[in-house]
Amino acid sequence: MAKSALLKSSLGKKYWMALTGLFLCLFLVGHLLGNLQLLSGGKDAALNFNKYALFMTSNPAVKLLSYLTYFSILFHAVDGILLAVKNKKARPIQYAKENPQANTIWASRNMAVLGTLILVFIVTHMVNFWSKMHFDENMPLQTITIENGGASNEFYVTTDGSYLPVSQFEQGILEIKNRTDFYDATAGVKMKEGYKDLYKITVAFFKNPDYGLIASILYTLAMVVLGFHLYHGFGSAFQSMGANSPKYTPFITNFGKAFSILVPLLFAIIPLYIHFIL
Known part of the structure; x- marks a missing residue:
């Protein structure tokens, strides 16, 4: 009975909203640190980002955290939708002289709308990147071009730091199976593993001449929405969990405001950098 009340009551819903919200804030930080490698520039940017992508999709502990x-x-x-509906039903008739602007900020009054927009962004983001990384049979593998004696030769980059000539795959000496595994074509023995080139997919998406600019702008607007959602949600999460005291609340409030600005801002810089500078 107690467990049911914890899940169904408004207090219980706010508690779980706070827990999941704070966990997702940690995810945002980790995801941002990985994505910032796209801004590193130089010849190693692609390899570093693809190493991060491989780690995020193959490490058992990370897989568990992903689920x-x-x-x-x-x-x-x-939970947010149910809580918004429940609050609406609890007060179907608005007060005659209600003035929410005087007591609450805009973000707090529109958390459900902001959250819905973020959910739409997450779905489209996963379709464009996550699903390709996991399921696209035509996902390119990372290659590197090396100049030698005036000739350019292309190589697949392997996870052990070695290179395999693309020409050997074209000649049928080596072949690719399971999207990342390199095999001896004759013996059928696995030789090396390569990196899925998520860097190439990401750069091509935001630099696409047909929709790259629109995608970059929409991504940036989504980060603005995320910022407003975090601006209210971060501090509200701690308040819902009872962490509300004269000693710690000012710090939590100020940290939450900084977090809600800095994290979305850094995310937003990435597509703009790729489209306009890279």
Whole structure:
């Protein structure tokens, strides 16, 4: 009975909203640190980002955290919608002299709308990048071009730091199986593993002459929405969990405001940098 009340009551919903929201804030930081490698520039930017992508999709501990992240996103979204509906039903008739602007900020009054927009962004983001990384049979593998004696030769980059000539694959000496595994074509023995080139996919998406600019602008606007959502949600999460005291609340509030500006801003810089500078 107690467990049911914890899930169904408004207090319980706010508690779980806070927990999942704070967990997702940690995910944002980790995801941002990986994505910032796109801004590093230089010849190693692609390899560093693709190493990060491989680690995020192959490490067992990270996979477990990924499933927890998917659950948290869905639970946070559904719980938020149910809480908004429940609050609406609790007061179907508005007060005659209601003036919410005087007591609450705009973000707090529109958290459900902001959250819905973020959910739409997450879905489209996963379709364009996550799904390709996991399921696209035509996902390119990272290559590097090396100049030698006036001739240019292309090589596949392997996870052990060696290179395999693309010409050997064209000649049928080597072949690619399972999207990343390099095999001896004759013996059928696995030789090396390569990197899926998510860097190439990402850069091509935001630099696409047909929709790259629009995609970059929409991504940036999505980060503005995320910033407003975090601006209210970060501090509200701690308040819902009872962390509300004269000693710590000012710090939490100020940290939350800085977090809600800095993290979305850094995310927003990435597509703009790729489209206009890279």
